[in-house]
Amino acid sequence: MKLKNQKGFTLVEMLVVLLVVSILLLITVPNVTKHxxxxxxxxxxxxxxxxxxxxxxxxxxxxxxxxxxLDPLVDGKYLNKAPVCPNGDIIKMNSDHKVVHEEPTAG
Structure with a gap:
């Protein structure tokens, strides 16, 4: 019984593929976190x-x-809760009756 010639990846080919994938990850991950x-x-x-x-x-x-x-909006069910931005800023009304966001104060 003769063994057929089996095709497959060599170790060198696998290492090249892993190298390429690693380089792509090194390029894309910092760009995603930067944005x-x-x-x-x-x-x-x-x-x-x-x-x-x-x-x-x-x-x-x-x-x-x-x-x-903005309290009447929460009480009147126009908003589920006091609005907060995804970056943690608080949304509120300023003295000119405009909706603004600002960083929360420490303390």
């Missing part, structure tokens, strides 16, 4: 716009012209 803060900031901007839309809906439905805080 993580940009992604979170964009998410925060989107969250602020969503809260602004909920403020407008509240003002139209409830007949209030301006809100001084």
């Amino acid at each position: 993580n803060s940009v992604i979170k900031n964009k998410g925060c901007e989107a969250m602020v716009k969503m809260v602004e839309a909920q403020v407008q809906a509240y003002e139209i439905e409830e007949g209030h012209s301006t809100l001084t805080s």
Whole structure:
């Protein structure tokens, strides 16, 4: 009984493939983590716009012209909870009655 010639990968070919995959990982992982803060900031901007839309809906439905805080939105079920950005910034209303985000204060 003769053994047939079996085709397969050699050790050198496998090492070359592992080298190429490792280089690709070394290139892509730092780029993804570098853009993580940009992604979170964009998410925060989107969250602020969503809260602004909920403020407008509240003002139209409830007949209030301006809100001084976002608490009525949570109480009125316009928001499930006090809004927080993906990057940890707190969303609130400033003295000009505009929705803004700011970093939480330490302490």
